[in-house]
Amino acid sequence: MSAQPDIRSAGRRQTAALSVFLVVQTLGTVFFVGDVIGDLREDPTSIHFIFEAVVTAALLLGILFGAFALRRTVELLRAQDQALAVARGALSDVIDRQFRAWALTPAERDVAFLALKGLGVAEIAELRGAAQGTVRAQLTRIYAKAGVSGRAQFAAFFVEDLLGQGVQAAG
Numbered sequence: 671m672s673a674q675p676d677i678r679s680a681g682r683r684q685t686a687a688l689s690v691f692l693v694v695q696t697l698g699t700v701f702f703v704g705d706v707i708g709d710l711r712e713d714p715t716s717i718h719f720i721f722e723a724v725v726t727a728a729l730l731l732g733i734l735f736g737a738f739a740l741r742r743t744v745e746l747l748r749a750q751d752q753a754l755a756v757a758r759g760a761l762s763d764v765i766d767r768q769f770r771a772w773a774l775t776p777a778e779r780d781v782a783f784l785a786l787k788g789l790g791v792a793e794i795a796e797l798r799g800a801a802q803g804t805v806r807a808q809l810t811r812i813y814a815k816a817g818v819s820g821r822a823q824f825a826a827f828f829v830e831d832l833l834g835q836g837v838q839a840a841g
Contacts, residue, residue, distance in 0.1 A: 681747045688740045695733055702726040765828060772815040781808045786825060 706726050709719040765786065769779045777798075784794045791809070795802045809821070818824045 681743070681750065685740065685743050685747065688736060688743060692733060692736045692740060695729060695736060699726060699729040699733060702729060761828065768828075772812075774812060774815060778808050778812050778815075781805060782812045782824075785809060785812070785821060786828065 702722060703726055706719070706722050709716070709722060713719060765783065766779075769782060774782060780798065781794055784797065789797070791802050791805050794800075795805045798805065813820060813824055816824055816827060818827060
């Protein structure tokens, strides 16, 4: 976990560096645009004017590409923050929201959560004070509501969220 703050701070440093670069590049572009406009009035066919016009156009394109890169960096940092939030324990919130979306009953929620923890039918039945057949029937209903065929797919549904695929509504 100690590497997580380093990743975040590196991303923030990269965002700050791109921002500073864009500001400096914008200031340079403003200067060149003013100079090109002045040169345009004097001699629009000179090599000096053409060179400065091309450099100014390149700076403008650089600003556009830099802004795009900055936006992508910010989006990437947000996505990484979301993935970190899931990995840090927000997964239980994701699981709870998904259980509500599937309209699991309170008993089904308990069984589903215990199944996600890796407990077997007998263990779940013992913990809940229920018959194993009841737990099997509840698991069958849970899997049907989730649109999966069994325990492995059910667990994989949430593992995909940890891997950055996002939880997808069954239906």
